[in-house]
Amino acid sequence: METQFQTMMKEKSKEAIRMTGAEALVRSLLMEGTEIIFGYPGGAIMPVYDALYSFQNDVHHVLVRHEQGAVHAAQGYARVTGKVGVAIVTSGPGATNAVTGIADAMIDSTPLVVISGQVGSLLLGTDAFQETDVVGITQPVTKWNIQVKKAEDIPGAIARAFYIARSGRPGPVLIDITKDAQFANLDFAYEPIKYIRSYKPVPVVDTQQIEAAAQLINLSKKPLALVGQGVILGGAEKELTEFLEKTGIPAAWTLLGLSALPTDHPLNVGMLGMHGNYGPNIKTNEADLIIAIGMRFDDRVTGNLSTYATNAKVIHLEIDDAEINKNVHADVPVLGNVKDSLPMLTEKVTANTHDEWLEQFRACYRIEYDRIINKELYPIKTGLTMGEVIHRISSAFKDDAIMVTDVGQHQMMASRYFRFRQTRSVVTSGGLGTMGFGLPAAMGAKLGAPERPVCLFVGDGGFQMTIQELGTIFQTKIPVKIVLLNNNFLGMVRQWQELFFDSRYSFTELINPDFQTIAKGYFIESQKVTTREEIDDAIIKMVNHNGPYLLEVVVEKEGNVFPMVPSGASVSDIRLE
């Protein structure tokens, strides 16, 4: 869809207009459809901020409280909208503060364009004030980056950046712009990019590979589909469902594949990996065929590779050639966008059902339900569990909210117990596991999907890593619901200490501030709950509150997330307690 700005610019003559590099930058962003920018000003980016002052009606600039927050917010926005998130930071510390977010976006394939200011080009390499080699620092954690030293190169660099960020396997791109390039004048004309000679974002699907894959699928007695974020990034949810429904193949999902398939879909057999469900993990080694769909066999999913999927042939549908055979050998690699390859495959496979095989997953679920889920969701002990809180909140949102999480036990609990009806409903830091991601990402998610409720689950540890963004939430009036699951511990690390380090709780207990007072300081409505009796009313109050809300729930101090595949163990050695 075109933004107003794009239409207006098209109507104007194609003649170049004279302007500063800074204005050209802002206009270029607008030409790419940018509606929202998360940023933080400073010396080396001031010309751009000055230009932004004139475009306040065309683009919404959100002033964050820390550059890490700007990038995470842009990620949240990108994840729920599928559009490119944009962040602007200054040179030196501004740029280095952004690095964590950029690295997070890189490993989770999130399309971002990050603009950093840089010292004047004559000062480059002289250890000038607030000079850092941002291009060097971010090179390993960006899909592409570039330093621009001339005003006339700005529109081209932006066009390239957006094309690279959003095409193929998406990722973050950084453009470092010297201050003199922002000040200098150029003749502005904008031409989007559709092709780069050395870059092939979407491989063409090889029909022979489709044939070979279809043959394996038709012969398989115990196939298992693994659904990754590639399905969501490719917008292939419908194609996935059609494939699954025709073949009757049970589907399990990775953390980032969550919500591609509705929770209650009969073929949805749950989460893979370390804290995933019992069935999909244990059945991985019984399956005779693994169909990996837009996922990358992360070690948190596979456990020990030498004992992973030992009885299965592997079909790998993947857009990024570097992922093929990286961790798990693919008997039939199918390169391409899964939006293209899935329907081709669906056409070739014979309709089938796998009732008996599916029943085995249900049997596993019953075991997991009795041993774990029931106790977590309907506990009889006094302390509140994370699971019951998450479960109740999911219901209160009619299982149709966007779930954002931070990193830790609550993240795994939320992924296990929150339920989904529609895609692009999960924003979580998967590959990097970045504590502090949640709060800013939730802001971005809410701004990207204002019509949907956005509910953040965050631990008392991670909350304090980016807690300053409460200031942004207050100033910008972003109505996110924050559920702080407070166990007064760095819970996930404590759990590992309990299980693998003889309960030696080395520096994991937190003596916390009064979060209610903090919320008050930021003028954010809040409530603290410690008992089961209070919880439902509190949740309703939060859901119905018109504006941001902090619900702090004091949960049991030493709850554990189970099942668990201990790190380095086989998926078949999944522990139920």
Add this chain to the structure above:
Amino acid sequence: MKEEFTLSIFSENHVGLLNQITNVFTRRNLNIESLTTSESAIAGIHKFTIVVFSTREEIEKVAKQIEKKIDVIKAFVLTADEIIHQEIALYKVPTKALLDGNQIEGLVRQYGARILEVTPEYTVIEKTGHKAETQELFEKMDKYGVVQFTRSGRIAITKSKAELLDNYLRKMELDRQNVN
């Protein structure tokens, strides 16, 4: 099993690409045995030749991770039997050592080396060949006092008739026309 591989990498000529490429090796803790880089036969396209000891499995992954870089056009993995390769070595010996007997001259003839420059103080000898050969000459000549010795990285061309990159570039050009 680890063996020697030569990677022939073609890229756009952009600042920072060397760093991007070597990073892929560094991340995997792979030691680069030799590296040369210069413009390729095709104007505007840069070529890197990298020699590394690794397993076939790992080097294929490395090549794909290098190719994934936006500005890298293509990375070819080549084994010793697929290429002709050379290195160049320069040796500086005191001219006096050369004049004191005919041993150095004999070595120059025997190894097909050549004398590049002679001054009253020193003589510079050049030999191209494989590393083992240039090394052998160094060890033999060092008995007579080599004051400086330096060796380049490897350059290589493939034995196959068609230039690998040419075909690839032609295909890319077709792709581009299809996009527009």
